[in-house]
Amino acid sequence: MANHALNLPNQHFIDGRWQAAVSGRMMASFDPGIAEPHAEFAAGDSDDIALAVAAAKRAGALWAKTSAAERGRVLMRVAEALRAHADRFARAEVLDSGKTLAEALGDVRGAARAFEYYAGAGDKLEGRSYPLGQDYVSYSVNEPVGVTAHIIPWNYPLSTAARSFAPALAAGCSVVAKPAEQTPMTALMLADLLHQAGLPAGVCNVVTGTGVAAGAALVAHPDVHHVTFTGSTTTGINVMQAAARNIASVTLELGGKSPNIVLADADLDLALDQVIGAIFENSGQICSAGSRLVIERSIHAEFIERLAKRAGGFTIGHGLRDGVNYGAINSAEHLAKVAGYVDQARARGVEVVTGGKITADPETGKGWFYPPTILDGLSWDDPVVQEEIFGPVLAVQVVDSADEAIAAANCTDFALVAGLFTRDISRAHRIARDVDAGQVFINEYFAGGIETPFGGNRRSGLGREKGMVAVASYCKLKTVTARI
Structure with missing residues (x-):
């Protein structure tokens, strides 16, 4: 059960490279199966978040101008790489989360499928034309919102990261993620894999640490334009309030009692x-x-x-x-x-x-x-x-x-x-x-897949992930009207 062969990361992934926490502090990651630490990782705070958001802002401006087809090719390479490295990712997930290897391998397959699905999404983001009469041309275009924040929970770290990273990147956005402090490893590994697959430096960044020290700083950063949060209803309310101060949009996948x-x-x-x-x-x-x-x-x-x-x-x-x-x-x-x-x-x-x-x-x-x-x-x-x-x-x-x-x-x-x-x-x-x-399953619980929109009503959340509707969360609509 040792993790030495996995070569797990222990630093943030910012601007295409590994970086220690500005403070130099570290935290322990526990293996729930033995209730003992199995690794260390960087304990980030607002200083690390500032570096990551700055990198995402710089790189995102160029990524947004990359053709949708090329963005899709990068995401498809990520899907292939996840499948090739499934065992390493799954074993890291087991050590961090406590789930079984079979469950973790299923999560890796699902993450690969998410990147595969959204690899074909970017060049399908078509605008519309509006019939104002023969003296006008009016049309709309989808543009990326910019820097997006992703707060990842501890129960499905890789799956949840993939289902929000992939549509954001397909839309042309850049990413700054803060995984749960209990399960930081696979989000870091995924960011590195994205970079190896050709994603430009700075487009995907992961800062580890606690929600108080790093997560709160991320969702409140003025250069973040959309926040995707998965977690408890109580914390989701706090996230929504913080995002509102910057007029940032949110996707909240919160609690359930289904x-x-x-x-x-x-x-x-x-x-x-x-x-x-x-x-x-x-x-x-x-x-x-x-x-x-x-x-x-x-x-x-x-x-x-x-x-x-x-x-x-x-x-x-x-x-x-x-x-x-x-x-x-x-x-x-x-x-x-x-x-x-x-x-x-x-x-x-x-x-x-x-x-x-x-x-x-x-x-x-x-x-x-x-x-x-x-x-x-x-x-x-x-x-x-x-x-x-x-x-x-x-x-x-x-x-x-x-x-x-x-x-x-x-x-x-x-x-x-x-x-x-x-x-x-x-x-x-x-x-x-x-x-x-938000979803009803008939004669098969958990029926559906990455193609089917997912999210809750009332205290279970706001917005939808998965499916093509998820890409819309990472877009802003511009309408152009001309008199001719």
Whole structure:
């Protein structure tokens, strides 16, 4: 499990080269699978952010003038390079995040696909003409907004970086990114890979450090024109307020408490597989996890019995060990948060069907682990129904009809995604219409891909990532009208 062969970076990537923090300070990156440091990295602050934004501003002016076709060629080379170096990227992700190697390899494949998709986007950003009559010519053009800030979360560091870097670069923008201090490595590696693929120096920069010291300085910088943030709702509000002072636009992908509706007429074997994956993939540390099971009463008892049996069948351990299919919680702080929610629920008399206690890697006795956990028969106002736990904890809400399922699905302040399992396709589309969510998955949770827009409503966010709509976030529209 040693990282020496990976040659992990330990400095910022600014203006096409590695640079130490101006302060000279360093931070430790922890391997959640053993709860011990595995590497060091630069502890950046506002001085480092100033250097990165200045580099992005200089280089971005030239990148914006590069032909869209050439920008696309660079992004396609990045996709190819990610696939060629998938093992190194995945192993670094495991050491930083705690997820399993299989999950991390899937993330690398997804990141490569994002660059491949947006490689073909830049030269499709067409304007429009407006019919003002024969004495006028009026048309619009899409122009890059300029320097863009990217605040990357710790649960999917490479995936989230790729899905925002790629459309920004395709649109002709430059990038300054601040990855989560828990998981800095793959964002740094990606910036280096972009440079090796032909991206001009300064167009993509990564500054590591804490959110307080580096992230806040980045989103508040007056030369940043768009901020893409993925994280908690509370922090997202702060980001939006900081960006507003500079009239910078924002894309906010925030919290979720997403319902997974299973109706009595569903294919229960299919639903069982999908419910398991929706909440326990990446140990539940997914903003769009199916963290609430909304299930009809007539199938509730049998389904929960089968679900609990499956939940107890995971092999817990360090993500780089063969045979492990369930990884660690990312940090000691987050482990305590997850455990606190369950402990408090138990104290209120909530039934803990399975799991519910902090554990460790059975082979080493180390690491930050929390087993798959199911809390059954919850009232709709219970905190584990209403609040985002961001861990492997499934809250079960029992309903008596499809209409009640819709009401249960909509009973929180979040509206990121929703899942739905039924054989009645007409009813499925009616429920999809009436459930408030940015995405609705029918008979397959996490259905879709980089092509399908993603984002939330209400306290789950603002704007959309993925799909062609994401490129629009990095463009400003100019209209030209001439009398002839």
